[in-house]
Amino acid sequence: MDSIPYKALTPETVATRLGDIAAVRAHAGPPESWKVVEVGDGNLNLVFIVTGAQGQVIVKQALPYVRLVGESWPLPLNRSFFEYHALIRQAARAPGSVPEVYHHDEAQALVVMEFLADHVILRQSLMAGTRHPGLGAFLGRFCAQTLFRGSDLGMDTAERKRDLALFAGNIELCDITENLVFTDPYFAAEMNRHTPALDPVVASLRADRDLKVAAQHLKAAFANNAEALLHGDLHTGSVMVSGDRARVIDPEFATYGPMGFDVGMLIANFLMAALALPGHLDDRAERDSYRDWVLQTATEMWEHFSAEFTRLWRTERRGILYAASLFEDQGDGLGAEQARLDRLAAIWRDALGFCGVEMHRRILGLAHIAEYDQIEDEALRATCEARGLVRGRALVIGRGSIRDMAEVTELARHIMERDYL
Ligand code: SR1
Numbered sequence: 001m002d003s004i005p006y007k008a009l010t011p012e013t014v015a016t017r018l019g020d021i022a023a024v025r026a027h028a029g030p031p032e033s034w035k036v037v038e039v040g041d042g043n044l045n046l047v048f049i050v051t052g053a054q055g056q057v058i059v060k061q062a063l064p065y066v067r068l069v070g071e072s073w074p075l076p077l078n079r080s081f082f083e084y085h086a087l088i089r090q091a092a093r094a095p096g097s098v099p100e101v102y103h104h105d106e107a108q109a110l111v112v113m114e115f116l117a118d119h120v121i122l123r124q125s126l127m128a129g130t131r132h133p134g135l136g137a138f139l140g141r142f143c144a145q146t147l148f149r150g151s152d153l154g155m156d157t158a159e160r161k162r163d164l165a166l167f168a169g170n171i172e173l174c175d176i177t178e179n180l181v182f183t184d185p186y187f188a189a190e191m192n193r194h195t196p197a198l199d200p201v202v203a204s205l206r207a208d209r210d211l212k213v214a215a216q217h218l219k220a221a222f223a224n225n226a227e228a229l230l231h232g233d234l235h236t237g238s239v240m241v242s243g244d245r246a247r248v249i250d251p252e253f254a255t256y257g258p259m260g261f262d263v264g265m266l267i268a269n270f271l272m273a274a275l276a277l278p279g280h281l282d283d284r285a286e287r288d289s290y291r292d293w294v295l296q297t298a299t300e301m302w303e304h305f306s307a308e309f310t311r312l313w314r315t316e317r318r319g320i321l322y323a324a325s326l327f328e329d330q331g332d333g334l335g336a337e338q339a340r341l342d343r344l345a346a347i348w349r350d351a352l353g354f355c356g357v358e359m360h361r362r363i364l365g366l367a368h369i370a371e372y373d374q375i376e377d378e379a380l381r382a383t384c385e386a387r388g389l390v391r392g393r394a395l396v397i398g399r400g401s402i403r404d405m406a407e408v409t410e411l412a413r414h415i416m417e418r419d420y421l
Pocket residue numbers: 043044066068176177180233367
């Protein structure tokens with residue numbers, strides 16, 4: 001049977017098009033009762049909230065182009081297929097950490113999933129100065145479980161190789177990351193934009209040979225080191241929160257890459273949230289206290305990542321790497337520990353570098369972040385962004401010598417008191 005050709009949904013067509021799907025009816029009730037609104041505010045897709053007699057669901061559908069830019073930038077629909085496959089793997093590897101998937105239609109490029117009642121996007125919450133207890137622990141465990149269990153440390157070799165081949169098809173989204181994160185910020189690429197007052201700092205970054213070389217080393221690591229299945233776009237816009245609950249969403253950029261990429265992107269987005277606070281919280285004492293919470297959350301994320309990675313290393317290391325037959329089975333538990341520490345050190349170093357380039361691209365590239373963009377006072381925005389650029393450089397260049405999160409957060413505090421313009 002021929003499948004129905006793809007058609008972008010509208011609030012008016014959702015009930016007709018999805019009303020017969022049992023999994024959707026089971027969660028939302030009969031389609032006659034549905035009220036549908038489109039709420040997508042991301043860069044790429046349509047997102048509908050369907051509210052019915054029985055409950056609510058989210059319908060996420062890919063558009064055949066980049067929503068942020070328009071039809072002039074075509075983008076394949078198969079990103080929905082990769083998002084679905086990433087979501088079901090994350091659900092298995094880190095139970096309870098992602099929305100439940102109810103239905104996937106590959107031809108229509110859509111995923112129907114759990115509606116996260118009362119949740120908001122973490123980025124918005126960070127601008128509002130809201131605290132979320134346990135967030136760092138949740139994110140650290142999510143990264144450790146998805147990355148360890150999605151790598152040659154934890155996976156069966158045949159499954160891993162099949163999976164690597166499957167996600168190798170996510171070409172165009174990888175291409176976006178490769179260009180937007182690692183290359184475009186470092187020259188005057190067509191779609192870049194930045195706050196004009198940053199010009200002198202931007203000129204000095206783009207003339208910085210060491211920085212450009214380091215960014216390309218990081219790009220090589222992203223492109224060549226298929227260490228684990230990554231979320232691939234793990235910023236604070238890809239996390240939803242409600243009090244002490246959190247879920248990770250939007251893994252359409254999923255690809256095999258270095259573990260430090262997800263971890264570093266998260267750290268970057270916490271650092272930028274802290275650096276942008278002068279634009280959002282006026283009261284100095286409140287701002288300093290909230291900055292400390294944000295930095296502490298980033299620290300806890302790394303600590304919980306390390307602790308959970310360590311636990312998994314000791315209890316679930318059943319993949320082809322660092323076989324127990326070479327270490328524990330020979331009475332050489334210390335050898336396994338030495339290898340674990342080496343792996344963690346490599347992830348840490350990578351994470352710092354990825355953190356730095358993520359900070360640069362969110363200030364200089366196409367896809368900015370609300371924390372900076374919503375600072376209306378242009379001079380203040382430039383001051384905050386300049387600190388982000390300087391901090392980003394220090395992380396990229398210093399990634400081999402920065403020891404721990406205490407050093408990272410101390411430097412962030414220091415930089416927040418300085419003016420680089
Ligand atoms: C053209 S897509 C721009 C950015 O939006 C996504 O959220 C990713 O971060 C991507 O780099």
